Structures are given as structure tokens and as C-alpha cells.
Amino acid sequence: MGLLIRGGEIITADSRSRSDIFIEDEAINRIGPSLDAPPGTEVIDAMGKLVFPGFIDPHVHIHLPFMATFAKDTHANASVSALIGGTTTFIEMCCPSRHDDALEGYHTWKQKAEGNSACDYAFHMAVTRYDATTEAQLREIVRDGTASFKIFLAYKKFFGVTDEEMFHTLRLAASLGVITTAHCENAELIGQLQQLLLAEEKIGPEWHEPSRPESVEAEGTTRFATFIEQTRATGYVVHLSCAPALRAAVEAKSRGVNLYIESVLPHFLLDKTYAERNGVEGMKHVMSPPLRDRRNHAELWSSLNTGLIDTVGTDHCPFDTQQKLLGVNAFTQIPNGIPGIEDRVNLMYTYGVKRGRLDLHRFVDALSTRPAQIFGFFPRKGTIAVGSDADLVIYDTAYRGKISVATQHGINDYSGFEGFTIEGRPSVVTVRGKVQVRDGVFAGEQGRGRMLRREPQYGAHGVDHAH
Numbered sequence: 193m194g195l196l197i198r199g200g201e202i203i204t205a206d207s208r209s210r211s212d213i214f215i216e217d218e219a220i221n222r223i224g225p226s227l228d229a230p231p232g233t234e235v236i237d238a239m240g241k242l243v244f245p246g247f248i249d250p251h252v253h254i255h256l257p258f259m260a261t262f263a264k265d266t267h268a269n270a271s272v273s274a275l276i277g278g279t280t281t282f283i284e285m286c287c288p289s290r291h292d293d294a295l296e297g298y299h300t301w302k303q304k305a306e307g308n309s310a311c312d313y314a315f316h317m318a319v320t321r322y323d324a325t326t327e328a329q330l331r332e333i334v335r336d337g338t339a340s341f342k343i344f345l346a347y348k349k350f351f352g353v354t355d356e357e358m359f360h361t362l363r364l365a366a367s368l369g370v371i372t373t374a375h376c377e378n379a380e381l382i383g384q385l386q387q388l389l390l391a392e393e394k395i396g397p398e399w400h401e402p403s404r405p406e407s408v409e410a411e412g413t414t415r416f417a418t419f420i421e422q423t424r425a426t427g428y429v430v431h432l433s434c435a436p437a438l439r440a441a442v443e444a445k446s447r448g449v450n451l452y453i454e455s456v457l458p459h460f461l462l463d464k465t466y467a468e469r470n471g472v473e474g475m476k477h478v479m480s481p482p483l484r485d486r487r488n489h490a491e492l493w494s495s496l497n498t499g500l501i502d503t504v505g506t507d508h509c510p511f512d513t514q515q516k517l518l519g520v521n522a523f524t525q526i527p528n529g530i531p532g533i534e535d536r537v538n539l540m541y542t543y544g545v546k547r548g549r550l551d552l553h554r555f556v557d558a559l560s561t562r563p564a565q566i567f568g569f570f571p572r573k574g575t576i577a578v579g580s581d582a583d584l585v586i587y588d589t590a591y592r593g594k595i596s597v598a599t600q601h602g603i604n605d606y607s608g609f610e611g612f613t614i615e616g617r618p619s620v621v622t623v624r625g626k627v628q629v630r631d632g633v634f635a636g637e638q639g640r641g642r643m644l645r646r647e648p649q650y651g652a653h654g655v656d657h658a659h
């Protein structure tokens with residue numbers, strides 16, 4: 193049965209038009225004014241609403257063994273939260289630790305997701321160790337359609353790679369034409385600063401930010417960019433949080449380094465005073481890189497608006513109150529992460545577009561089109577065009593509400609954005625032509641989501657110094 197979206201205002205990264213959309217066989221079949229539809233077609237009235245391409249979250253954690261515990265979500269509930277918030281595809285970080293076998297880890301993550309996600313998904317494959325087995329394993333993973341890697345410069349001896357391992361990973365990535373995403377903070381400095389602070393009995397969550405200051409992130413960003421440059425790889429800085437790191441990345445970009453920049457929802461809206469709140473309230477806002485001084489916000493917003501920052505993800509990573517309390521005696525033991533998969537679209541729309549900080553088309557670009565282009569889904573995802581998957585968000589700009597743990601769909605017991613007002617929300621969300629959300633309620637099919645397989649798209653241009 194077909195689906196006709198009638199009379200909405202279609203907004204893409206570079207166009208705006210009032211048109212109907214006819215969907216058949218999971219894809220957009222026709223776009224135009226006053227389309228007719230065969231008998232039996234479901235018609236959805238989108239008059240007065242905006243119609244966006246389904247939003248893509250390029251950075252989430254769902255299954256995550258980390259800091260002596262596991263992130264809280266399942267693929268079933270995280271995908272429903274994503275859809276209710278307008279995200280129709282997410283890319284999950286597949287993160288076996290350096291003590292695990294990478295290929296086994298990859299199969300574990302795939303099995304966790306398969307048949308359980310209500311929206312489409314893909315993976316970034318974390319490379320947390322580089323030894324004699326790594327190249328063959330990564331080649332197999334790329335052949336399976338996972339065409340992006342992740343490295344951590346932080347989290348020494350768990351997820352973190354050495355510079356030598358980073359070099360080998362990037363050389364392989366360049367030769368495979370695969371993009372490498374990176375968490376850029378200097379692990380050694382963090383470890384040393386943590387020990388100094390703990391020795392002075394500075395144990396609360398307010399010391400998390402001073403243990404990994406802005407310059408520590410700027411150093412990691414500079415080093416990653418230099419390694420990208422020397423290996424002629426393509427890089428993507430994840431969750432960039434502050435002006436010094438931004439300047440380091442932009443400087444590298446301007447000298448021709450192949451680098452993309454992602455910032456994530458918490459760094460646009462929250463600041464370090466949230467982690468300075470007493471007790472567990474502060475712990476709820478511990479993530480890495482940390483929430484920063486508020487003075488960084490203006491530069492992040494303006495760089496997002498001009499496109500220097502390419503994408504906005506969430507770094508969704510839910511740990512509940514009990515888990516956060518693992519760090520009651522030392523901030524270094526607080527599981528790092530803040531949930532946000534349900535909130536990114538509504539909050540970026542409200543505090544970006546509605547407040548005049550973010551152009552409406554750039555909003556679509558940064559939250560949908562650029563992630564699709566950078567990670568190899570475009571034009572199947574990330575736009576509204578004939579032949580594209582019918583992943584659509586019919587957006588009600590008249591909606592007014594407040595974010596609250598009481599009404600969110602995740603299984604965590606707090607929201608990082610409690611009390612934030614929102615001015616707009618998705619009223620209907622489709623995944624490949626099937627209505628999955630109606631008026632804030634999941635009304636679709638669990639397990640409908642498919643893993644998206646991608647081809648390497650960055651050419652094989654690595655420098656092979658052996659020849």
C-alpha cells in the first residue's frame with residue numbers, strides 16, 4: 193500500500209518547497225504538487241508542517257561495556273527513543289576493549305542489534321589494539337559493510353591506542369579508503385592530572401573537567417590531524433567540545449588535511465556548572481570531553497552555522513543514577529556519558545533554529561545530510577528525493593513541551609536535559625515508508641530496522657612508505 197504525504201513544506205539542506213510526496217515500496221516515488229494516489233493509499237495531512245529527511249545520529253553508544261559497567265540501553269528501546277525524537281538512522285560505536293578480540297566484538301554488536309532495532313543503523317568499528325591479527329580482521333569487517341573506524345586517544349589501556357597503533361590504523365584506513373573517527377584527548381596528561389587531583393582529595397565530579405582541560409583536547413586534536421596528514425588518511429573528530437580544539441581542527445582543515453568535525457548536543461547546551469552540582473546531580477553530567485565553560489558556546493554555534501563544524505551527534509551514552517554512584521569516592525570512577533538520542537532534533541531546532549543561531553537548511557545539513565554524505569549513505573538517506581529511502585519527519589512547529597525523565601522513552605532514570613523547553617517535535621516519522629511514530633507515540637514495528645552496509649568512499653590514497 194502506498195503512502196501520500198499531502199501539502200507539507202519540504203525542507204532539505206538546500207531547498208524549500210510545498211509539495212506532496214508519494215511513497216511506494218519503501219522509497220520516495222514522486223514529489224510534486226497535488227499528486228494523485230491509487231486507491232488504498234494512506235494519506236497523511238502535512239499542511240502547516242515541515243517535512244524533513246529522516247535525521248541521522250552519527251555517534252551513539254547502545255551496547256557498551258565501559259568503566260566497570262554497561263550502558264543502560266537496549267537496541268529496542270534506544271531505537272524507539274531515536275524515532276520519537278526524529279532520528280531514523282543511527283551509527284553505533286562498536287567498542288570491544290583492547291583486551292577483547294575485535295572480530296568477535298564486531299559479531300557481538302551485530303547480534304545485539306539484529307532484529308531488535310526499530311530504525312536503520314550502522315556501525316563505526318573501534319580499533320582499540322593493533323597487532324598481527326588486526327589488518328585481516330579489519331579487512332573482513334570493511335568487506336561486511338562497516339566502512340568507518342573509531343580510535344580513542346583517551347581511555348589508556350582500555351579503549352585507547354598508542355601513537356604507534358594510531359599510525360598503523362590510519363595507514364590501513366587510508367589504503368582501504370575508510371574514514372577514521374577519533375576521540376581526541378591526551379591520555380597521558382589526563383592520567384597524570386587525575387592522580388594529582390585525587391592526591392589532594394579532590395574527588396567530586398566538579399574535578400572531572402579540570403582533569404582534562406581544554407588544552408588536553410586541543411593537543412589530541414592537533415596530534416590526530418597531524419597523523420591524518422602524514423598518512424594521507426581521512427579523519428573525523430568526534431564530540432569536539434571547545435574553542436581551542438576547534439581552532440586546531442580548523443587550522444588543519446585549512447592547510448588541506450582531510451578532516452571533518454562533529455560536535456555533540458551536550459556541548460552546545462550544557463556547561464561545566466552542571467557537573468559542579470552536588471553529589472549525584474553533578475555525576476549525571478560527567479562525560480568526556482567534559483562539559484566546558486559556557487564561553488565556548490558562541491563559537492560552537494557560529495562554527496556550526498557556517499559549516500566549519502560539519503555534523504551534530506549526541507554521543508548518547510546512558511548510565512543510571514546507581515551506575516553514576518560507582519564514582520562516589522573518586523570522579524575517575526564515574527561512568528562517562530549522558531543520554532540524548534531522543535532530544536537532539538528538538539533541542540537543536542529550538543535552541544538553534546528558533547533562537548536564530550542556526551539556519552534551517554544548515555540544521556538539516558548537519559543533522560542529516562552531512563552525516564549521510566560523510567559516512568556513505570547519501571543519497572539513499574539524508575535527503576528527500578525520488579528514489580531515496582522514505583525516511584521522513586513531519587515536524588510540528590506549533591508543539592510546545594518540556595523535556596523530562598517522566599515522559600522520555602529511554603530506560604534511564606534521568607535526563608541530561610531535564611526541564612529544557614522544546615518548541616517543535618515530530619508528529620509523524622516514517623522509516624522506509626512505514627509510519628513508526630504518530631504524535632509522540634511509537635506506532636510502528638519493532639525490529640524493522642536494517643543494518644546499512646557501506647562501501648569505502650575515500651579512495652585508496654595512503655602513503656606506502658615500504659615502496
Ligand code: URP
Binds near residue numbers: 253528529
Ligand atoms: O563520556 C562519553 N563520551 N562517553 C562515551 C564514550 C566516549 O568517549 O564517546
Ligand code: ZN
Binds near residue numbers: 375430431480481
Ligand atoms: Zn569519546
Ligand code: ZN
Binds near residue numbers: 253
Ligand atoms: Zn562516544
